[in-house]
Amino acid sequence: MIELIEVSKSFGANVILDKVSLRVEEGETLALFGPSGTGKSVTLKHIIGLIEPDEGDVIVDGVSIPNAGRSELKRVRQRVGYVFQGSALFDSMNVEENIILGMPEQRVREDKAGCHERAMECLRLVNLERQVADLYPSELSGGMQKRVAMARAIAGHQAYLLYDEPTTGLDPKNASIITNLIAHLQEELGVTGIIVTHDIENAFRVSDRVALLYEAQIHALGTVEEFLESSDPVVQSFVRPDTESVPTA
Amino acid sequence: MAAIGAGVTLTLYHAAGAAVLAFHTLRGMLRPRRYYQLMLAQAFDMGVASIPVVVVVAALSGAVTSQQSGYQFTGTVPIWIIGSIVTASVLTELGPLLTALVLVGRVGARIGAELGTMVVTEQVDALRAVGRDPIEQLVVPRVAAGILVLPPLVAIADFVGIGAGWLGAMLTLPITSSEFIYGTRTYFHDFALWFGLIKAAVFGATITFIGCYVGLRASGGAEGVGRTTTNAVVAGTVALMFWDAVLARLLKAFG
Ligand SMILES: Nc1ncnc2c1ncn2[C@@H]1O[C@H](COP(=O)(O)OP(=O)(O)OP(=O)(O)O)[C@@H](O)[C@H]1O
Ligand SMILES: [Mg+2]
Numbered sequence: 001m002i003e004l005i006e007v008s009k010s011f012g013a014n015v016i017l018d019k020v021s022l023r024v025e026e027g028e029t030l031a032l033f034g035p036s037g038t039g040k041s042v043t044l045k046h047i048i049g050l051i052e053p054d055e056g057d058v059i060v061d062g063v064s065i066p067n068a069g070r071s072e073l074k075r076v077r078q079r080v081g082y083v084f085q086g087s088a089l090f091d092s093m094n095v096e097e098n099i100i101l102g103m104p105e106q107r108v109r110e111d112k113a114g115c116h117e118r119a120m121e122c123l124r125l126v127n128l129e130r131q132v133a134d135l136y137p138s139e140l141s142g143g144m145q146k147r148v149a150m151a152r153a154i155a156g157h158q159a160y161l162l163y164d165e166p167t168t169g170l171d172p173k174n175a176s177i178i179t180n181l182i183a184h185l186q187e188e189l190g191v192t193g194i195i196v197t198h199d200i201e202n203a204f205r206v207s208d209r210v211a212l213l214y215e216a217q218i219h220a221l222g223t224v225e226e227f228l229e230s231s232d233p234v235v236q237s238f239v240r241p242d243t244e245s246v247p248t249a
Numbered sequence: 250m251a252a253i254g255a256g257v258t259l260t261l262y263h264a265a266g267a268a269v270l271a272f273h274t275l276r277g278m279l280r281p282r283r284y285y286q287l288m289l290a291q292a293f294d295m296g297v298a299s300i301p302v303v304v305v306v307a308a309l310s311g312a313v314t315s316q317q318s319g320y321q322f323t324g325t326v327p328i329w330i331i332g333s334i335v336t337a338s339v340l341t342e343l344g345p346l347l348t349a350l351v352l353v354g355r356v357g358a359r360i361g362a363e364l365g366t367m368v369v370t371e372q373v374d375a376l377r378a379v380g381r382d383p384i385e386q387l388v389v390p391r392v393a394a395g396i397l398v399l400p401p402l403v404a405i406a407d408f409v410g411i412g413a414g415w416l417g418a419m420l421t422l423p424i425t426s427s428e429f430i431y432g433t434r435t436y437f438h439d440f441a442l443w444f445g446l447i448k449a450a451v452f453g454a455t456i457t458f459i460g461c462y463v464g465l466r467a468s469g470g471a472e473g474v475g476r477t478t479t480n481a482v483v484a485g486t487v488a489l490m491f492w493d494a495v496l497a498r499l500l501k502a503f504g
Contacts, residue, residue: 050374070382077380088375090367101379152379 001026002047002160002192007056009042016042018216019056029186029193031203033238034213040196041085043213044162047194048080049073060160078104081153085164085196087145089137095148096133099123102155122151127177143170150178154185161185161193167202175202182206200239204228212238267462270388274458277382277389287390288397295356296398302355303348303402304409310343311335311410312417319422328424332432335414340441341448341500344407346493349399349452353485357460360391361481364464365474373465388461392454399453400446407445448496452489459485 002024009017016039024030034040045051046058049065058065063076081102089098099119100108108115120130126147137145150166163182167175179202185191186206197203204210204224212220212227212235220227220235227239277284318334364387367373376383411433418424460481467477 045374048378050377074380074382077378080378082375082378084371084375084378086371088371090372090375091370101376101381105380 003059007053031207080160081158087149102152288393291394307406307410308413311413315414315417329428329432332429333436339410357485360460361464365467365477395453395457399449403449
């Protein structure tokens, strides 16, 4: 379970999160929407302790992240896969080494062959060819980098996955492959996940619930049906952006 | 007044930040099995590639020193003193300090840019996200490599510097080879050599550590990384001069 309890965060005078509470149940996938710059990425970063809340608490897998010790934090982080918005691949390592870094350290030391196989399997899952394994991030297109980032996030059979715009920059076919992979991870493997995205259609296909972050708060939270039928003008503008202009924060 | 206050605050802020990083780095260094491979790769990069420029700088400084002392030579002291002067300046000052200054530009700047880029492209965050410790993974191998690489580079610089001093003296001054070597032997004691090499290790740690510290604090895209590189060189140079002054006093105290 992932839980944010009254989390507040400001950068200087810029209030990003104002007492935000959010709960993602075990095995559930939540889609997180919101205008650009509202704090979706900041919210995800709180979950693995890359950003500390000014106030409030973040609980992941039963551990309070802001209060966790080094080894506890490390244990949780190895159970959480994170697809960074900008991919954040290590440019001194090739694709295979990048993917292997997503696996637990001990396994990497003890089972080299197994890790290699798993890396190849992850490449296949994100629809990349084996030959890509030896390339360096600078030799990949943006969409390929994104899929390698996805492969790295799932390489260690992570129980939790945080996807920061996993399909942005992908062609419709690859976006659909990634969306199917997210659905598969959830349905077959019971992964608990949060997807930050602007891709409403694909997100609605895989998510159990939807949250809308707007003006530093969770403006709306509900099932896909509830969202589609909502009469709230802000929600409306997100669900059907073509009929109304998107409000900006 | 306000400016001075802000300056003091900023200095204290960085001193505290550097102390925390130093603590974690030292702790990481206690487990060499975890980083020796990364360290060797870094050491190779820093060391081997730096040899040519270190040799050139050492040769020039040795030759210049023997010329300078030759010109000031008035004849009231024995000529073999030039051998002692060259040896003393190369072993205790020129060898370690000039080699370190060369490495600030080559290595400190590169580390700052490298880690700075990793910060602004979120690679450092990604390392933490996969449960790795950026200090263990990035800082410890680089600082350890700096400590490993500088002493042998300085030993090379010492050798080349004294050799060039000898050659310069032979070619231009009224001194025989055996007089020069006599002067060298008279000054030379193991302590000066060891002291220079220990100083080199301290310099190696300083250059790489400052590159890492500054790099990990980078922010704001390509421009930020550019600033970081400059800061790494400036802060590295100042820190080297500071250490040099402190260590010179220690040499006096023990020598
Ligand atoms: N480290 C930081 N320091 C200062 N401000 C920050 C930092 N990180 C984020 N912000 C600010 O927080 C706000 C929210 O950023 P965030 O990246 O979470 O937006 P987002 O909702 O993910 O937007 P997008 O959809 O464009 O990715 C932005 O205004 C940004 O300027
Ligand atoms: Mg974002």
